Structure formats: structure tokens, C-alpha cells
Amino acid sequence: MSNIEEIIDQLVEFRDDRNWEQFHNTKDLSLAISIEAAELNELFLWKTIEECEEVDKEKIKDELADIFAFAFLLANKHGFDVKEIVSDKVKKNGLKYPVEKSRNSATKYTDL
Amino acid sequence: MSNIEEIIDQLVEFRDDRNWEQFHNTKDLSLAISIEAAELNELFLWKTIEECEEVDKEKIKDELADIFAFAFLLANKHGFDVKEIVSDKVKKNGLKYPVEKSRNSATKYTDL
Amino acid sequence: MSNIEEIIDQLVEFRDDRNWEQFHNTKDLSLAISIEAAELNELFLWKTIEECEEVDKEKIKDELADIFAFAFLLANKHGFDVKEIVSDKVKKNGLKYPVEKSRNSATKYTDL
């Protein structure tokens, strides 16, 4: 069993122990990811880039774990292979951001 | 090498080919996750729960992959083991959401 | 004095009493809006459309007020006239969403 499968198994067990699959429709799982992402952002609000690097790592872990949890549950709901979808997206992004054009640049591909 | 390590290796290679680590501070990586999460949400805006289940899976994969990409890059930046942080959070959530109290309930732990 | 100017005056007074303008750069004000928007979303997470209409109005007011507060402060920082920018956007959207094409449809203009 891969470590992603192990993570998902643990999340599914937690979910099923509470009979929560009934709430985990696609729209609300997506919404949950965005809410957790905002909680992660809140750790960095009003802080400089440098101050953000000093934020308590345990708090970052906690919020990032929540994002991963809902993201894995959404992937699992639709039978997506996480490695495959990320790998496919990296390839797509390679076309949108050719090395020579995008090197050292944070410009969005639509403006390259 | 675990499949999570393989995903991260691919993301880091993509990043380093473009010399983008300079942009990947903690605050902006977190912001990037939230922006991608909003793009995922946008697929479901103004749609019923049922309509959301019919949304083009390729679009969901694309947006979810972006969320995973920045989340893995943030985890990697801080040396977090993704399986460990999710597992730790599941344990914490087990205390906040005891099975008997939270079964069949979507109530937040603060209101349980 | 218009009621929008009155709102902004009150917000600016609150801010200046605490000497908080130093934190209110454009990037963080924008981030603050999105964090407050996520807190508003959280009131509706895992709830059906119908259940959301029953959510405590005082909680909605509280979160919506935070969104307005940071949005007004950002508008004020850049000297934007709120009525003018909304009115300009309504006109732009009128071109993107012609009545005959968009009537009864939630389709994004890019797909019309």
C-alpha cells in the first residue's frame, strides 16, 4: 500500500466512524479546502515575508494538514490518483511556462 | 522512494528549472493554495449539490492538482512529512469530535 | 456627507486610534477580505441551500461587516469611489452578459 493510500484509509476510517460521508459532497469538500486555506493564510496576515517564516510550525502543520485531508478526501471521492493528476498538471504547466520564457519570472502565463 | 516523495521531486524539478524558489516564501505559497481553492470553488458556483457532481472531472482534476502542488511544496519547504501531519491531525480531531457526539452531525466542535 | 463616507470615517478613526495603518498595505487588506469571506463561508459549510437560509442572521451580519470593513478600507486607501467602481463594473458586465444570452443562465461569460 502506498503512503497516499495509507493517508486516505485513515481519513476514510475517521469519516466513516462518524458517518460523515453524507456531508461530503463535491461542492462542500471544495468549500472546506478553501476555508482551511484561509485559516492557513490567517497565520500570515499583517506579517512581513520574513515574519511569516518565523510563524509557529505546529500551527502551519495543523492548517496544512486540514487542507490535505479535504483534498485527499475529494480526490478519493472521484477516484483520482493524486500522483497522476499532479504529474499531468506539471506537464500541462510545462507547456504554459516554457523554461526559457518563465525563468526568474513570476508573470502569469497569460501575460508571458 | 514513496509516491509522495516522487510527487515532490517532480514539483521541485519543475520549480528549479524555472528558478522559482525565490518566489516561494511561506506567505505566498499559502496564498497560492487559497487562490487555487477558489478556482476549484468556481467550478461549483451557482450550481446545486447534484449539478456539482456532474461537473467535468478533468476540470476538477486540474484545479485539485494545483492545490496539491502548492500544498506539497509548502510541506516540503518546511520539511513536513505529509503522512505524519495528516495522521497527527486526525488524532487531534478524534478528540475534538468524539464518535458518539459527532456521529451524523456536521456541527462544529465548538458547538458540540 | 454620504453614508459611504460616514462608514469610511468610522473605520479610519478606529484604525488610526490603534495606529494600524502601518499594517494596511494593499496585499494584506486584500488577504484580510478573503479571510473574512472564508469565515462567512464557514457558516454555510456542510449545510444545504435551505439550511443556509436559516443560519443565525447576527452571525452573517458579523462576518459580512468584516468583509465590508476591509473592502471600504482598501477602496479608501486607493481613493476609489465605491459607487463609481461598482457602477463601472455593472456596465462592463452588461457587455459580457447580454440580457438575451444570459437570461436564466448561470453560465460564465467565457462559455456563453
Added chain:
Amino acid sequence: MSNIEEIIDQLVEFRDDRNWEQFHNTKDLSLAISIEAAELNELFLWKTIEECEEVDKEKIKDELADIFAFAFLLANKHGFDVKEIVSDKVKKNGLKYPVEKSRNSATKYTDL
């Protein structure tokens, strides 16, 4: 008629011309605000605080106007008086952030 009422009238007319009230339930209006807030954030992604102050003001206006539009529509849906809810929140925040404790500090009230 106040200028807020004028803004809302314009937004309601635009909505009703397209018969879009059917889509404007509370949950999706809230979601729409957060999506627009993320589009505003995207203007500032990977940019320093200083670079963000140089972002094209027309783009900021466009995204901020969208946030205001959905926020006013949500307020209007529930019959909220925008000036009143912001004013009430300023008073509440005055208690959470007493001047002497919060002056020059970006610390969240829960940590003051």
C-alpha cells in the same frame, strides 16, 4: 436615496434583467464573494508588499467592485443596513481590541 441604496438599485436591476435572483441563495452569494476575493489576491501573488502597491489600479478596481457587488447583494437579500452592520462591528471590535492593548500591534485579540 443614499448612495448605498443607489448602488444596490443598480445591482438589483442588473440581476433582475437577467432573472438571476434564482441563483442568488445565501450560500452561493457568500461563495461568490470569496471567489472574487481570491481574484483580487491573485493580482498580488508572488509580489512584494512594494510591488503590490504598483499593481494596475484598474485591475484592483475591477476585482474590488465584484466583491462589493456580491456583498451588497447579500446584504440586500437579508435586509441588512450596511452602515449599521459595519458600525455595530466597529463597536464590537472596539471591545476586542482596546486602544491601549492593540496600539501598534497586529496581534489577534485571542492572543492579546
